[in-house]
Amino acid sequence: MTTADWAGELSAGADPDLVERVLRLAAAPWVHPERLRGAVEANLDRPCVRVEDVIAGLEAAGDARSRPLPRRAQVREVALALLRHGARMAIVGQPGYPRRLADAWPELGAPLWLFLRAPEARLPAAAAVAVVGTRHPTVDGAQTAVALGRLLARHGVTVVSGMARGIDQAAHRGALQAGGATVAVLGTGFGVDYPAGDETVREAVAAAGGLVSELPPGCGPKPQHFIWRNRLISGLADVTVVVQGRVRSGALHTARLAAAQGREVMAVPGSVNDPASRAPLDLIRDGATPLTRLSDVLDIVGVVDAQRGGMQDGPATPGNTLTARLSADASDLLTLIGAVPAAPGALARAAQRPVTTILAAVAELETAGLVRATPRGPVLA
Amino acid sequence: MVGRVRTMAVVGLQAVAVTVEAHVAGGLPGFSVIGSWGPAAGQAADRVRTALATVGVAMPGRKVLISLAPADLPKAGARFDLAMAAAILLELGVVEQAALDGVALLGELALDGEVRPVPGVLPSAAALSATGVHRLAVADANAAEAALAGGPEVVPVRHLAELLAVLRKEQAPRPAPAGDNDVAAATVPAAGPDLADVRGQAEARRALEVAAAGGHHLLLLGPPGCGKSMLARRLPGILPPLTDDQALEVAGVRSVAGLLGDPVRLERRPPLCSPHHTMSAAALFGGGTGVARPGQLSLAHHGVLFLDELFEWPRGVIEALRQPLEDGVICVARSRATVTYPARVQLVCAANPCPCGGGDRCSCSDDAVWAYRSRLSGPLADRLDLAPAVEPLSAGDLLSAQAGESSAAVAARVASARAVARDRWGQAVTCNAVAPARLVRQSVRPAALRTLANAVEAGALTGRGYDRALRVARTCADLEGSQMVGTDHVLEAYAHRLGLRQQPTAAASAVGPAVAVAQW
Ligand SMILES: [Zn+2]
Numbered sequence: 001m002t003t004a005d006w007a008g009e010l011s012a013g014a015d016p017d018l019v020e021r022v023l024r025l026a027a028a029p030w031v032h033p034e035r036l037r038g039a040v041e042a043n044l045d046r047p048c049v050r051v052e053d054v055i056a057g058l059e060a061a062g063d064a065r066s067r068p069l070p071r072r073a074q075v076r077e078v079a080l081a082l083l084r085h086g087a088r089m090a091i092v093g094q095p096g097y098p099r100r101l102a103d104a105w106p107e108l109g110a111p112l113w114l115f116l117r118a119p120e121a122r123l124p125a126a127a128a129v130a131v132v133g134t135r136h137p138t139v140d141g142a143q144t145a146v147a148l149g150r151l152l153a154r155h156g157v158t159v160v161s162g163m164a165r166g167i168d169q170a171a172h173r174g175a176l177q178a179g180g181a182t183v184a185v186l187g188t189g190f191g192v193d194y195p196a197g198d199e200t201v202r203e204a205v206a207a208a209g210g211l212v213s214e215l216p217p218g219c220g221p222k223p224q225h226f227i228w229r230n231r232l233i234s235g236l237a238d239v240t241v242v243v244q245g246r247v248r249s250g251a252l253h254t255a256r257l258a259a260a261q262g263r264e265v266m267a268v269p270g271s272v273n274d275p276a277s278r279a280p281l282d283l284i285r286d287g288a289t290p291l292t293r294l295s296d297v298l299d300i301v302g303v304v305d306a307q308r309g310g311m312q313d314g315p316a317t318p319g320n321t322l323t324a325r326l327s328a329d330a331s332d333l334l335t336l337i338g339a340v341p342a343a344p345g346a347l348a349r350a351a352q353r354p355v356t357t358i359l360a361a362v363a364e365l366e367t368a369g370l371v372r373a374t375p376r377g378p379v380l381a
Numbered sequence: 382m383v384g385r386v387r388t389m390a391v392v393g394l395q396a397v398a399v400t401v402e403a404h405v406a407g408g409l410p411g412f413s414v415i416g417s418w419g420p421a422a423g424q425a426a427d428r429v430r431t432a433l434a435t436v437g438v439a440m441p442g443r444k445v446l447i448s449l450a451p452a453d454l455p456k457a458g459a460r461f462d463l464a465m466a467a468a469i470l471l472e473l474g475v476v477e478q479a480a481l482d483g484v485a486l487l488g489e490l491a492l493d494g495e496v497r498p499v500p501g502v503l504p505s506a507a508a509l510s511a512t513g514v515h516r517l518a519v520a521d522a523n524a525a526e527a528a529l530a531g532g533p534e535v536v537p538v539r540h541l542a543e544l545l546a547v548l549r550k551e552q553a554p555r556p557a558p559a560g561d562n563d564v565a566a567a568t569v570p571a572a573g574p575d576l577a578d579v580r581g582q583a584e585a586r587r588a589l590e591v592a593a594a595g596g597h598h599l600l601l602l603g604p605p606g607c608g609k610s611m612l613a614r615r616l617p618g619i620l621p622p623l624t625d626d627q628a629l630e631v632a633g634v635r636s637v638a639g640l641l642g643d644p645v646r647l648e649r650r651p652p653l654c655s656p657h658h659t660m661s662a663a664a665l666f667g668g669g670t671g672v673a674r675p676g677q678l679s680l681a682h683h684g685v686l687f688l689d690e691l692f693e694w695p696r697g698v699i700e701a702l703r704q705p706l707e708d709g710v711i712c713v714a715r716s717r718a719t720v721t722y723p724a725r726v727q728l729v730c731a732a733n734p735c736p737c738g739g740g741d742r743c744s745c746s747d748d749a750v751w752a753y754r755s756r757l758s759g760p761l762a763d764r765l766d767l768a769p770a771v772e773p774l775s776a777g778d779l780l781s782a783q784a785g786e787s788s789a790a791v792a793a794r795v796a797s798a799r800a801v802a803r804d805r806w807g808q809a810v811t812c813n814a815v816a817p818a819r820l821v822r823q824s825v826r827p828a829a830l831r832t833l834a835n836a837v838e839a840g841a842l843t844g845r846g847y848d849r850a851l852r853v854a855r856t857c858a859d860l861e862g863s864q865m866v867g868t869d870h871v872l873e874a875y876a877h878r879l880g881l882r883q884q885p886t887a888a889a890s891a892v893g894p895a896v897a898v899a900q901w
Pocket of ligand 1: 736737739740743744745
């Protein structure tokens with residue numbers, strides 16, 4: 001495979017030389033978002049920040065000893081690895097680069113490149129809302145995230161989040177259940193099982209919207225990756241909704257980045273007594289729009305609440321295989337199971353279904369990897 | 382000629398015919414008993430000699446030799462006193478051999494000649510019919526028990542003098558207590574605690590019903606005071622009543638343990654024993670000096686053994702439960718004999734769900750709970766099939782929840798599920814829990830089998846758990862009246878096992894790195 005071949009496949013419509021140069025940067029561990037910001041800022045006093053200048057600046061920062069740039073053969077290996085994972089590369093200013101993210105170029109944190117796995121190698125073009133929050137939500141928080149995901153998806157809005165367990169996955173699942181589009185920004189490169197064991201959800205999201213990463217394939221999770229990725233979550237969405245988060249939470253960070261990117265920030269007002277609602281409450285205090293009912297988010301997105309217009313649930317997209325396989329009972333139960341464990345007896349009461357139905361549904365969801373059995377009962381996986 | 386008198390020894394629940402021979406001769410005075418005996422022999426000699434004196438049979442200056450055959454049987458207790466006295470009376474010509482033909486005697490003698498009850502009369506009486514004995518003389522207090530067997534005619538005797546009078550035909554034997562004690566009459570189980578008292582607890586109630594219908598072992602997980610033992614105590618009430626044979630076996634164990642109640646009646650309700658975790662192994666498994674008496678495990682035969690606070694039990698005791706649970710019998714070795722007692726029990730265990738006890742104020746970490754649950758692993762985990770969560774009752778439940786379904790309604794479903802299973806398996810298999818895995822699989826739909834096989838492949842189920850889940854699924858299908866086991870049945874069975882789950886190993890439980898706020 002020649003460079004032109006793999007470059008053409010990896011980034012259709014872009015100049016192969018450009019593709020190779022950018023991938024070379026992307027494959028160098030030292031070219032991380034902090035470095036990219038430095039390269040961008042070096043050009044900010046110019047009338048216009050040109051992609052070419054940023055690339056050249058980064059290339060010039062390399063040196064053979066401490067900041068080596070990979071050789072051509074190595075770059076080719078990375079390209080082939082990406083293709084093996086079904087991934088493509090989008091370069092800012094080139095075809096396939098998400099429009100909303102491009103709005104954040106250069107100084108608002110948009111990446112020079114990103115890798116994505118999505119149908120037709122394109123993220124959904126529709127309006128998008130990021131739903132973010134803690135990894136350790138309450139039942140109510142997780143249910144809110146699922147409901148938001150469903151509502152948005154049902155109205156054709158793409159749900160963006162970070163694939164973390166807790167609120168993130170709840171939002172993804174809600175969208176999947178409604179058969180809608182959802183996009184996840186990963187804190188790892190492609191080909192890494194993280195969160196471990198959640199491959200089913202990842203694949204479902206890849207098929208129903210897309211997976212996004214700016215890290216080279218095989219790159220494992222590191223704390224800074226999750227901080228870096230937050231700007232992509234906010235940048236890919238028109239609105240960021242913080243469902244739950246504690247003091248100093250990543251969700252709070254995402255919301256601040258969204259505000260800095262000029263995007264709308266909404267927060268779900270929780271109890272003042274609930275530590276998990278600290279972040280949204282602080283955001284509301286600082287001027288974020290409180291979500292007083294779920295449909296508020298639709299108003300903000302500017303989408304007509306189609307329910308008022310009499311629109312019904314859209315058909316499930318063919319790519320949404322995750323929930324399509326589930327029985328109706330299991331799908332219903334999925335909306336009830338939060339990140340806080342609930343005993344089957346309690347779920348039976350809440351769903352007003354026979355406990356035998358609930359037990360079978362719990363087992364179905366557990367074997368499908370959608371819920372996880374904890375010693376206290378089933379929780380969202 | 383040496384006189385022969387018949388009596389019965391009991392080893393475990395096994396009654397064995399024993400022949401007593403007495404030889405009275407001149408010589409150095411003495412009273413000895415031949416056959417494996419023990420220090421109790423001297424006491425028996427004293428009792429028999431003194432009791433005989435009260436009926437005017439004195440043996441000054443005589444040498445008395447008693448032999449008990451077969452000689453290799455352990456012959457504990459004072460149960461042969463009456464037979465030994467009769468054998469001496471026969472030897473001395475006080476009574477005729479004919480008077481003792483077809484008669485067996487069982488009883489202890491007091492020094493004043495009074496006849497006292499002994500344990501194990503019921504299994505003895507039950508076994509007598511086969512030996513050609515048609516009359517059994519026992520103490521008054523044993524008469525009702527002896528009559529339960531429905532075998533030989535029971536001759537109650539209060540005093541050695543009464544026995545003598547009856548044997549010499551000077552007095553007609555008193556009739557044995559009759560009426561509602563025989564097998565046919567006692568068919569209605571005594572009323573016990575009712576499931577209607579249990580509010581809420583949908584999962585635990587369902588698990589209890591499935592356990593009852595299939596004979597599966599159960600673990601109740603819930604905080605203290607949530608009603609675990611309340612549930613366990615209601616299991617016997619929804620199990621099918623004991624059959625004639627089972628009721629006799631259960632009464633037999635109680636008889637041998639000397640625990641057959643007063644008034645004596647044949648209990649149709651399966652027994653429930655709830656030993657405490659501080660109980661000695663002997664009290665649980667059977668023990669005592671010489672020959673072992675049945676323990677709680679055997680007293681729960683054909684019924685329920687309830688182990689509360691499972692994790693407090695010594696590991697060794699739990700380990701030792703494994704074999705009897707498998708075999709349905711327990712062998713207890715003691716100095717004089719190794720005896721086998723029946724131990725076909727349904728196990729109900731209860732435990733707190735987490736180290737702090739659980740409940741609303743629980744703040745145990747998942748890891749702490751997993752570590753605590755790891756005590757489940759090993760011998761017992763593989764034998765438990767259902768582990769429902771018993772929820773702490775909220776004030777709201779107490780006020781608003783309707784009374785639960787009654788035991789009678791649940792028992793009716795259990796009975797019909799058991800009937801379906803009996804029709805399918807025939808006599809050899811008593812309940813689904815002990816059905817051969819190969820047979821169970823035959824009635825499972827392929828899709829359902831695949832569902833479970835996938836779980837095994839995913840590491841969510843062990844091979845053994847696979848077969849146990851299939852048996853529980855079989856029971857779920859039987860409760861529904863379904864001939865084939867479908868996916869829903871298999872899924873329900875799988876869900877019932879989730880409480881038994883051990884901490885997933887691998888990286889599956891890895892948690893993402895903490896996200897700190899940093900400005901990009
Ligand atoms: Zn606890």
